[in-house]
Amino acid sequence: MSKLFSKENKEVLSSPLNVNNPVAVQVLGICSALAVTSQLMPAIVMGLSVTVITAFSNVIISLIRNTIPNRIRIIVQLVVVAALVTIVSMLLKAFAYDVSVQLSVYVGLIITNCILMGRLEAFAMMNGPWESFLDGIGNGLGYAFVLVVVGAIREFLGNGSLLGFQIIPQSFYDMGYMNNGMMTMPAMALILLGCFIWAQRAALEKKENKK
Amino acid sequence: MEHLLSLFVRSIFVDNMIFAFFLGMCSYLAVSKNVKTSLGLGVAVTFVLLVTVPVDYLLQTKVLSEDGILGQDLTYLAFILFIAVIAGIVQLVEMVVERFSPSLYAALGIFLPLIAVNCAIMGASLFMQQRIQMDPATSSQAIGSVWDSIAYALGSGIGWLLAIVSLAAIREKMAYTNVPKPLQGLGITFITVGLMAMAFMCFSGLKI
Secondary structure: OOOOOOHHHHHHHHHHHOOOOOOOOOOOOHHHHHHOOOOHHHHHHHHHHHHHHHHHHHHHHHHHOOOOOHHHHHHHHHHHHHHHHHHHHHHHHHHOHHHHHHHOHHHHHHHHOHHHHHHHHHHHOOOOHHHHHHHHHHHHHHHHHHHHHHHHHHHHHHHOEEOOEEOOOHHHHHOOOOOOHHHHOHHHHHHHHHHHHHHHHHHHHHHHHHO | OHHHHHHHHHHHHOOOOOOOOOOOHHHHHHHOOOHHHHHHHHHHHHHHHHHHHHHHHHHHHHHHOOOOOOOOOOHHHHHHHHHHHHHHHHHHHHHHHHHHOHHHHHHHHHHOHHHHHOHHHHHHHHHHHHHHOOOOOOOOOOOOOHHHHHHHHHHHHHHHHHHHHHHHHHHHHHOOOOOOHHHOOHHHHHHHHHHHHHHHHHHHHOOO
8 A cells, every 4th residue: 555655656646736737837738727617516526527537547548558659659548538538428318407508518418528638648648557546546636626726716796606506695786786797707707717827836836935 | 401500600600619618629729720731620620520420410310319329328338439430530531631631640640649639529419419419499509400511510510610710810910029938938828818708708699
């Protein structure tokens, strides 16, 4: 067990959450990060789906990495990912139909999520299955983290609710408070993500200056 | 004819791939530093869209659907089949660009093969799949024939091209502005795109 959770492996798991965040630092997988975050619930489901798919496609590719001919590796990777996405999309349709309708084509678009291809190319092709699994989980969670933050802010300011429960009490509305309809529009997602990246980079810089 | 035209104009302005659906963001942000390169990528994406969406349309209606030649509902294979078509066509485009324009090939670099995983292409195919079920009599978004799918693909491609070239032009000018350090590069680009998306929202009331 101690080998499975060695220091390097912990690093593999935790660095994508912060210093190597796939969305904020490496700018991968932006498309879906913006499109599904108008509410919190689809953001959470999307984050979890991507985490699961990244982890398992990493494991599968890492297991067969020595048998894939180099020239056609991209197509092999795409097919593995597409098969996993098909499974997840069917599971969502079966057990969480409302959310899967809300996510519409963006579940299918996980196939073309750059985080997946990036991790497969950069990590799973060179490392063993267990490290790849951790790497997939780490990167998926890093992605989910950004989604949840942006989704929570947009739902809270745009609808005054979180996960569909009303947070801002009616008395506030009676006093003249109004929901910010802009927040539910696509354009605000871009601006919020820009601010998120701004805050994260400023924090990282401060940390480095202290060292 | 009228339907084709409205589909075409709508997919450029109202259902713009970038500003309404955020599709193809990765290469959009990474390659939009210079107008010439972004124009090249935009044309490549438009071309790939123009070929893949009609091919995927034919696959969806003639092979995968229940009334197709196999007589079985195979829609669950759509993801795998679409991505295989896209990857094949991108490979073809890559070879053509390398042969006829080596300078563009060098400038696009890794982003040329990455068109295969450009969400705009897969996204257009999936939206097309959804729109087949719409009723052409009531919805101007419905896609009922190969010609419709060609008009939709061309419109989406030109919309993407328009978006990337205009962002590249803004970013070329933005090089001279004084931006706070942590906001430089990516952060300010996001905010710029957000403002552009807001401007494009004016088109959403367009009735064609």
